[in-house]
Amino acid sequence: AQTVTQSQPEMSVQEAETVTLSCTYDTSESDYYLFWYKQPPSRQMILVIRQEAYKQQNATENRFSVNFQKAAKSFSLKISDSQLGDAAMYFCAYRGYNNNDMRFGAGTRLTVKP
Amino acid sequence: DGGITQSPKYLFRKEGQNVTLSCEQNLNHDAMYWYRQDPGQGLRLIYYSQIVNDFQKGDIAEGYSVSREKKESFPLTVTSAQKNPTAFYLCASSRQGRDNEKLFFGSGTQLSVL
Numbered sequence: 471a472q473t474v475t476q477s478q479p480e481m482s483v484q485e486a487e488t489v490t491l492s493c494t495y496d497t498s499e500s501d502y503y504l505f506w507y508k509q510p511p512s513r514q515m516i517l518v519i520r521q522e523a524y525k526q527q528n529a530t531e532n533r534f535s536v537n538f539q540k541a542a543k544s545f546s547l548k549i550s551d552s553q554l555g556d557a558a559m560y561f562c563a564y565r566g567y568n569n570n571d572m573r574f575g576a577g578t579r580l581t582v583k584p
Numbered sequence: 585d586g587g588i589t590q591s592p593k594y595l596f597r598k599e600g601q602n603v604t605l606s607c608e609q610n611l612n613h614d615a616m617y618w619y620r621q622d623p624g625q626g627l628r629l630i631y632y633s634q635i636v637n638d639f640q641k642g643d644i645a646e647g648y649s650v651s652r653e654k655k656e657s658f659p660l661t662v663t664s665a666q667k668n669p670t671a672f673y674l675c676a677s678s679r680q681g682r683d684n685e686k687l688f689f690g691s692g693t694q695l696s697v698l
Binding site: 474476479503505512513514515517520561565567571572574575576577 | 617619624625626627628629632642672674676685686687689691692
């Protein structure tokens with residue numbers, strides 16, 4: 471079964487600075503999707519960014535970008551110009567192309583200091 | 585507006601009681617999912633359904649039951665066999681097929697034992 475590992479239970483960043491959240495995964499599949507979801511205190515799950523494994527180009531969404539290393543099975547999230555509203559739990563997730571479920575990591579709690 | 589509605593927001597269960605969590609979507613999505621989230625942990629899959637009148641067990645299905653009589657609805661029953669039901673429950677849905685892999689989430693139900 472696929473597993474997703476987030477090795478940083480907590481991270482903190484100064485407002486306006488950059489932070490990188492780590493994620494590794496284990497799979498034998500060649501075609502899959504990777505995601506970062508944000509869960510603020512409201513506990514609503516919000517999709518931040520997605521990456522398709524067959525695309526070599528790293529996904530970018532405004533201040534959010536990923537570093538996808540397929541061979542290393544690594545999928546880190548970089549948040550630039552951090553804002554107070556970025557404070558939340560961040561979950562890395564994996565979904566195989568032929569799978570019907572999404573696997574989540576344990577999450578990283580991000581604190582943004584003013 | 586289209587979306588996923590979970591109710592109630594908070595639910596309390598007495599010993600030996602079955603309780604049902606509601607999940608309704610008007611996104612016309614074929615697939616629906618139930619996840620459980622414990623404090624400080626990621627999401628774990630309980631059940632999922634790809635089509636009406638069909639559903640499959642996830643990793644932690646014991647003590648839970650579901651039905652999918654309508655495309656829009658996927659209720660989850662927490663039975664008395666579930667000995668540790670206190671958790672946050674998230675319902676999600678998605679389209680089927682390539683490039684329809686992201687999950688849309690409801691706002692969740694917090695279940696507690698009295």
